Amino acid sequence: xxxxxxxxxxxxxxxxxxxxxxxxxxxxxxxxxxxxxxxxxxxxxxxxxxxxxxxxxxxxxxxxxxxxxxxxxxxxxxxxxxxxxxxxxxxxxxxxxxxxxxxxxxxxxxxxxxxxxxxxxxxxxxxxxxxxxxxxxxxxxxxxxxxxxxxxxxxxxxxxxxxxxxxxxxxxxxxxxxxxxxxxxxxxxxxxxxxxxxxxxxxxxxxxxxxxxxxxxxxxxxxxxxxxxxxxxxxxxxxxxxxxxxxxxxxxxxxxxxxxxxxxxxxxxxxxxxxxxxxxxxxxxxxxxxxxxxxxxxxxxx
Amino acid sequence: xxxxxxxxxxxxxxxxxxxxxxxxxxxxxxxxxxxxxxxxxxxxxxxxxxxxxxxxxxxxxxxxxxxxxxxxxxxxxxxxxxxxxxxxxxxxxxxxxxxxxxxxxxxxxxxxxxxxxxxxxxxxxxxxxxxxxxxxxxxxxxxxxxxxxxxxxxxxxxxxxxxxxxxxxxxxxxxxxxxxxxxxxxxxxxxxxxxxxxxxxxxxxxxxxxxxxxxxxxxxxxxxxxxxxxxxxxxxxxxxxxxxxxxxxxxxxxxxxxxxxxxxxxxxxxxxxxxxxxxxxxxxxxxxxxxxxxxxxxxxxxxxxxxxxxxxxxxxxxxxxxxxxxxxxxxxxxxxxxx
Amino acid sequence: xxxxxxxxxxxxxxxxxxxxxxxxxxxxxxxxxxxxxxxxxxxxxxxxxxxxxxxxxxxxxxxxxxxxxxxxxxxxxxxxxxxxxxxxxxxxxxxxxxxxxxxxxxxxxxxxxxxxxxxxxxxxxxxxxxxxxxxxxxxxxxxxxxxxxxxxxxxxxxxxxxxxxxxxxxxxxxxxxxxxxxxxxxxxxxxxxxxxxxxxxxxxxxxxxxxxxxxxxxxxxxxxxxxxxxxxxxxxxxxxxxxxxxxxxxxxxxxxxxxxxxxxxxxxxxxxxxxxxxxxxxxxxxxxxxxxxxxxxxxxxxxxxxxxxxxxxxxxxxxxxxxxxxxxxxxxxxxxxxxxxxxx
Ligand SMILES: Nc1ncnc2c1ncn2[C@@H]1O[C@H](COP(=O)(O)OP(=O)(O)O)[C@@H](O)[C@H]1O
Ligand SMILES: [Mg+2]
Numbered sequence: 001x002x003x004x005x006x007x008x009x010x011x012x013x014x015x016x017x018x019x020x021x022x023x024x025x026x027x028x029x030x031x032x033x034x035x036x037x038x039x040x041x042x043x044x045x046x047x048x049x050x051x052x053x054x055x056x057x058x059x060x061x062x063x064x065x066x067x068x069x070x071x072x073x074x075x076x077x078x079x080x081x082x083x084x085x086x087x088x089x090x091x092x093x094x095x096x097x098x099x100x101x102x103x104x105x106x107x108x109x110x111x112x113x114x115x116x117x118x119x120x121x122x123x124x125x126x127x128x129x130x131x132x133x134x135x136x137x138x139x140x141x142x143x144x145x146x147x148x149x150x151x152x153x154x155x156x157x158x159x160x161x162x163x164x165x166x167x168x169x170x171x172x173x174x175x176x177x178x179x180x181x182x183x184x185x186x187x188x189x190x191x192x193x194x195x196x197x198x199x200x201x202x203x204x205x206x207x208x209x210x211x212x213x214x215x216x217x218x219x220x221x222x223x224x225x226x227x228x229x230x231x232x233x234x235x236x237x238x239x240x241x242x243x244x245x246x247x248x249x250x251x252x253x254x255x256x257x258x259x260x261x262x263x264x265x266x267x268x269x270x271x272x273x274x275x276x277x278x279x280x281x282x283x284x285x286x287x288x289x290x291x292x293x294x295x296x297x298x299x300x301x302x
Numbered sequence: 303x304x305x306x307x308x309x310x311x312x313x314x315x316x317x318x319x320x321x322x323x324x325x326x327x328x329x330x331x332x333x334x335x336x337x338x339x340x341x342x343x344x345x346x347x348x349x350x351x352x353x354x355x356x357x358x359x360x361x362x363x364x365x366x367x368x369x370x371x372x373x374x375x376x377x378x379x380x381x382x383x384x385x386x387x388x389x390x391x392x393x394x395x396x397x398x399x400x401x402x403x404x405x406x407x408x409x410x411x412x413x414x415x416x417x418x419x420x421x422x423x424x425x426x427x428x429x430x431x432x433x434x435x436x437x438x439x440x441x442x443x444x445x446x447x448x449x450x451x452x453x454x455x456x457x458x459x460x461x462x463x464x465x466x467x468x469x470x471x472x473x474x475x476x477x478x479x480x481x482x483x484x485x486x487x488x489x490x491x492x493x494x495x496x497x498x499x500x501x502x503x504x505x506x507x508x509x510x511x512x513x514x515x516x517x518x519x520x521x522x523x524x525x526x527x528x529x530x531x532x533x534x535x536x537x538x539x540x541x542x543x544x545x546x547x548x549x550x551x552x553x554x555x556x557x558x559x560x561x562x563x564x565x566x567x568x569x570x571x572x573x574x575x576x577x578x579x580x581x582x583x584x585x586x587x588x589x590x591x592x593x594x595x596x597x598x599x600x601x602x603x604x605x606x607x608x609x610x611x612x613x614x615x616x617x618x619x620x621x622x623x624x625x626x627x628x629x630x631x632x633x634x635x636x637x638x639x640x641x
Numbered sequence: 642x643x644x645x646x647x648x649x650x651x652x653x654x655x656x657x658x659x660x661x662x663x664x665x666x667x668x669x670x671x672x673x674x675x676x677x678x679x680x681x682x683x684x685x686x687x688x689x690x691x692x693x694x695x696x697x698x699x700x701x702x703x704x705x706x707x708x709x710x711x712x713x714x715x716x717x718x719x720x721x722x723x724x725x726x727x728x729x730x731x732x733x734x735x736x737x738x739x740x741x742x743x744x745x746x747x748x749x750x751x752x753x754x755x756x757x758x759x760x761x762x763x764x765x766x767x768x769x770x771x772x773x774x775x776x777x778x779x780x781x782x783x784x785x786x787x788x789x790x791x792x793x794x795x796x797x798x799x800x801x802x803x804x805x806x807x808x809x810x811x812x813x814x815x816x817x818x819x820x821x822x823x824x825x826x827x828x829x830x831x832x833x834x835x836x837x838x839x840x841x842x843x844x845x846x847x848x849x850x851x852x853x854x855x856x857x858x859x860x861x862x863x864x865x866x867x868x869x870x871x872x873x874x875x876x877x878x879x880x881x882x883x884x885x886x887x888x889x890x891x892x893x894x895x896x897x898x899x900x901x902x903x904x905x906x907x908x909x910x911x912x913x914x915x916x917x918x919x920x921x922x923x924x925x926x927x928x929x930x931x932x933x934x935x936x937x938x939x940x941x942x943x944x945x946x947x948x949x950x951x952x953x954x955x956x957x958x959x960x961x962x963x964x965x966x967x968x969x970x971x972x973x974x975x976x977x978x979x980x981x982x983x984x985x
Contacts, residue, residue, distance in 0.1 A: 026546075030546075031417075037408060042427055045429050046429055048445045066449060070455050116333060133635055145620050146352065147604075147605065148600070148613050151610075203321075203324055236578065250434075259440075266450075276437060281428070281433045535729075537722070540714070542745055542793070543742050543745035544741070544745045552744075
């Protein structure tokens, strides 16, 4: 086959200058589009939260005047609304219930997932990974499919209409999710160290306790954070199982007890939401990469 | 002979039963037991119970499971609200997830570039996913308020909303431009849009909040996929003379397709089964059930109405989609394992 | 075709301490095979990426064909690059991989086909065009990467350790093929490697790099015979050049192990003599190495395996180096103190 003539394609000076201008223009255009897009998405995502925070400190006379610019403080900011929330509503009770539920759920999740994840990564052999994925898929079974039969289960256990109902039910989604997360951690720990411990005379459980757990502390922390986050995010089960206001947690207490259509109460309501939402968001954000690593089922390495 | 006779097996005389806990065949299942029992008791058993309920006449008052065949399903399907809910569920899910796929690709493109304040932007755009959904929706409820919505205020100031004649007409440079573009009062001449009070707008709002809620999830999944594309491949495309769009459509998107499918499936799961958004935002599916979805309808029938059988029958309709998604997810996981 | 030139090119990475590339001046001639040789982490890849336009330099200029291209994007430079990992597009067939630069240049489909056929013919991969990269062996992938580089008829080839992913046997033959291929197409080539055998065997000239700087540029012969400093002297050659401190002059005497012979074999009176205490001999098939010391300094001598040596382990004998094989280096700076013959 005859080779095509080998042709040099050197740009001449004019062409170079044109290329250079074009490159500069493109860079500038690219930056403008980038910053505009970033602003647009930020505004879209943060709008309700911004409005939430702005509302919290507004005085009634300022907020409830449609002619006032809502983006400004036309009267000085006030903390009265936050005070009202804690002094005249059951918000403190909701927080207390939430803390109780969270602590129990976190502990149950840890106690169940650490052995399970270890067993699936180290002892179950070939089908450990598949079983792990199966358990993870359980997490995707929606509460909206299960709340009706679970209401029966909860009733039979005698915890209906109490925050204990959530303690019983929430691990049904925290355990599958966290088992899978923890499996990812255990997989990254070299087997050598526990085998060394076993050769050094420890039993298997002793080796786990002394070598695997200490190096998995970031993993355990992830489990704590996500069982906490999932607990705070949950809404449907709480709504279905608890009706008496003294037993409610924040996400349902705030949305069912504090919404009073007739009374102007939005500042305190927004305070109630923001006080929980922002810390949860920060905590979640710190561990977001772990969350995604689990969610992508190992389809993405690293 | 005499020397070998003195060799004693080390383990002789040791009670082997003492080591039963070290055996993998024993310890493995034992450690797995609590989790498996929990999942069977609180997911597996209820799943079966859900099916049983759907073919029984159980109510909160009388929980005995008397078989009634497909009566609950017939009743559910015969109900106009159910059909609205089914249509809404499908529409909200598909439309919102198609929008999310488009926007998530753009947002991932933005977040994979370097710019000032990127960490803050990332934190803020993640908020809809990282905050408890009920509280975020509460924020929207107030943002889309019928009277005090700041969006309405902004629209009024821009001349997009409110009267274009008379003493209440707003006049400023922006509104002049808007009116010149022929967009004056596109959101009506009243003082408010009433986002949540009119069926069509309420549906749009629910859709919007679904997009808002799942966009961050899809984005971070795509971002994770982007970091898995080797730098060398991107560099090679650059050197080969591919411009931005060629790199986007011939390199980036094709390589991202499997992970995009993962993001899409998760989006489907979370929107299809959601009841929180219509429940809070449009006060349990209003106005007049125009934003009702399967999950919230099951809740209203089964929990609030006390008709467990009918509620369960409605909820069962979530199941095929879930099973389909799970199967696809497994296939994707297996495919990425082998390649 | 075009020569490449770097002028005072410097790269500092954000927060990365010193300079990865530190004020390098380097020029190739048109059509040359120039090898960039240096230990891992010395900045070779960084320099190559700056020439390719993938990394903006902190200071200095890049010229291709005599024109400054520093602020041009890669695609405006008309260069081709072969990466260490080959960077084939995993989702495209071999054909589409090779045709990708042509598609980017918006050439007509017919021309694309013809050129892909030509490039894949040269590299002997025309039977693989329908496969995906993951169905190819390492050597085949390397050829696909080369074909992709060749097909757009670039001004310059930039190759970053393209053979390091091949096994030893494949590597030797690939070295040969690659060099012949470059001779045939005659495109200016900058070839990065940390392997001195590759550099010596393939390069028209070699630029030896260390810690972000060029230590010496010259033909393989010049670099080997006349190292400009102790780094080049010890980086090339295996075993490396011996360096013996000389008490009288305060210099370092450098000589290759094969130039270190028994005094009786060093004919003529221009030989410099050293007492060599032999600790150990090593027989390597084709050659024999003597490990020992001159004074306190570890020293190695090399002989053909069949050489008849009256040497005993543990004994000290008189060895010598011919004067013209002896290089002198400054003990402080490591630079050559005597005349360098090559162009340097
Ligand atoms: N993107 C980067 N960011 C920070 N430091 C880098 C980056 N790339 C390379 N370096 C540093 O620059 C130096 C030179 O690297 P490189 O050019 O890859 O060396 P070589 O290719 O010769 O092995 C190394 O110390 C490396 O750590
Ligand atoms: Mg390198």
